[in-house]
Amino acid sequence: MPQPQQLVLIGGGHSHAIALRLWGMQPLPHVQVTLISNVNEAPYSGMLPGHLAGFYRYQDCHIDLRSLATFAKATLILDSAIGIDSNQQKVICQNHDPIAFDILSIDIGSTPQIPHESNSLIIPAKPVPQFLTWWEQLCDRIQQTSNPTITLSIIGGGVGGVELALNLQARLAQLMDPTQIQIHLFHRSPDLLPQQPPWVQRYLQQRLQARQIQLHLNETVTTAIAPAIHCASGLTVTCDASLWVTQATAPAWLRTTGLELDDRGFIAVNAALQSPSHPHIFAAGDIAALVDRPCPKAGVFAVRQGPPLFQNLRHALQGQPLQIYRPQTRYLSLIGTGDRSAVATWGRWGWASPLCWWWKDWIDRRFMQQFRMLKNPLSAEIPTPSERP
Numbered sequence: 491m492p493q494p495q496q497l498v499l500i501g502g503g504h505s506h507a508i509a510l511r512l513w514g515m516q517p518l519p520h521v522q523v524t525l526i527s528n529v530n531e532a533p534y535s536g537m538l539p540g541h542l543a544g545f546y547r548y549q550d551c552h553i554d555l556r557s558l559a560t561f562a563k564a565t566l567i568l569d570s571a572i573g574i575d576s577n578q579q580k581v582i583c584q585n586h587d588p589i590a591f592d593i594l595s596i597d598i599g600s601t602p603q604i605p606h607e608s609n610s611l612i613i614p615a616k617p618v619p620q621f622l623t624w625w626e627q628l629c630d631r632i633q634q635t636s637n638p639t640i641t642l643s644i645i646g647g648g649v650g651g652v653e654l655a656l657n658l659q660a661r662l663a664q665l666m667d668p669t670q671i672q673i674h675l676f677h678r679s680p681d682l683l684p685q686q687p688p689w690v691q692r693y694l695q696q697r698l699q700a701r702q703i704q705l706h707l708n709e710t711v712t713t714a715i716a717p718a719i720h721c722a723s724g725l726t727v728t729c730d731a732s733l734w735v736t737q738a739t740a741p742a743w744l745r746t747t748g749l750e751l752d753d754r755g756f757i758a759v760n761a762a763l764q765s766p767s768h769p770h771i772f773a774a775g776d777i778a779a780l781v782d783r784p785c786p787k788a789g790v791f792a793v794r795q796g797p798p799l800f801q802n803l804r805h806a807l808q809g810q811p812l813q814i815y816r817p818q819t820r821y822l823s824l825i826g827t828g829d830r831s832a833v834a835t836w837g838r839w840g841w842a843s844p845l846c847w848w849w850k851d852w853i854d855r856r857f858m859q860q861f862r863m864l865k866n867p868l869s870a871e872i873p874t875p876s877e878r879p
């Protein structure tokens with residue numbers, strides 16, 4: 491009897507969640523699947539801002555990796571990968587013994603860039619579990635304090651930072667006197683949301699100002715040490731916390747693996763989501779850098795990469811030719827404004843309305859529904875989540 495082949499997945503990100511669900515529907519015999527994840531429940535990015543605003547419960551926007559692994563007949567190892575021995579074909583974990591693989595796939599996301607060593611004033615938006623813990627503790631403290639005041643700085647005026655600012659403000663305004671909330675949003679260039687059309691930039695800038703969120707454009711934050719953050723211009727703002735939603739970065743341990751990386755340290759992959767330097771290793775989602783057609787680091791791309799990743803892992807295990815993944819060039823983007831309204835953009839077009847929120851909510855709930863129906867899967871169709879550039 492031949493030894494089973496070992497398929498090992500690191501990280502329960504969006505692409506792996508979809509690939510595992512598809513695997514559960516179409517498993518290959520004689521293949522053992524192992525998922526190494528440092529969390530039991532993986533956050534779904536499309537619903538996170540709505541969760542912060544209080545519209546969704548924790549379980550509404552988290553994928554239960556234990557049931558997903560059970561459905562896919564995969565072994566879930568709750569641990570962090572900290573290295574890859576690519577010659578021995580083993581994943582090195584923080585606590586667990588090294589895990590051997592024939593085919594390996596990596597979907598571990600990214601974290602925001604911070605200017606120096608972390609400290610108590612710095613709260614990165616990712617990893618999400620730590621961010622949510624901080625947010626829940628803050629909300630609890632506010633509810634237990636009489637006449638609370640709060641000053642938050644948000645660093646990064648891309649879609650993530652703007653959506654975070656609007657949704658946090660909305661929730662805080664329910665918990666305390668809105669005049670006691672100060673939110674500062676810092677962005678290093680003159681225009682917020684650089685990848686969005688001018689109409690959307692103007693509209694969201696007005697929404698931020700209408701909610702009394704103070705904008706600091708053309709400001710680069712250089713240090714954040716309690717009790718203040720400091721900008722290159724000399725501007726200093728005293729605050730209780732600084733939330734970082736800046737450019738995505740990759741973990742340093744990847745540099746020790748021998749894998750080909752791009753100039754920012756992300757795993758280089760070809761159009762088959764396969765490492766050019768190590769053909770038995772695949773990567774998807776934020777951590778993958780498509781060499782020929784770079785695409786934005788956003789949940790929508792991680793989701794879209796799920797089905798081709800699934801196909802290619804199967805094909806690689808069977809020694810068959812791989813499928814090509816072509817990222818879309820134009821896509822729908824739905825940005826929630828924290829008041830049960832949203833902005834939809836498609837190319838140069840934009841539309842703001844409560845109907846867009848309804849639409850986003852419907853898409854996101856439908857996306858999550860596929861993971862709740864694992865015991866009775868009716869269809870392999872993957873709905874598209876609300877998207878962002």
Ligand SMILES: Cc1cc2nc3c(=O)[nH]c(=O)nc-3n(C[C@H](O)[C@H](O)[C@H](O)COP(=O)(O)OP(=O)(O)OC[C@H]3O[C@@H](n4cnc5c(N)ncnc54)[C@H](O)[C@@H]3O)c2cc1C
Nearest residue numbers: 501503504528535536570571598599775776788789790792
């Ligand atoms: C505040 C905020 C809001 C956002 N909103 C949206 C949105 O509305 N729409 C959108 O498209 N995008 C959004 N994004 C971007 C989106 O979060 C990412 O692009 C998306 O999550 C990437 O998915 P992924 O599969 O690459 O990784 P992730 O979803 O980040 O998943 C990676 C997983 O791997 C695990 N992991 C990490 N390292 C290890 C390790 N060493 N060992 C084991 N496990 C590990 C992590 O715990 C995590 O569960 C938002 C980002 C932020 C910060």
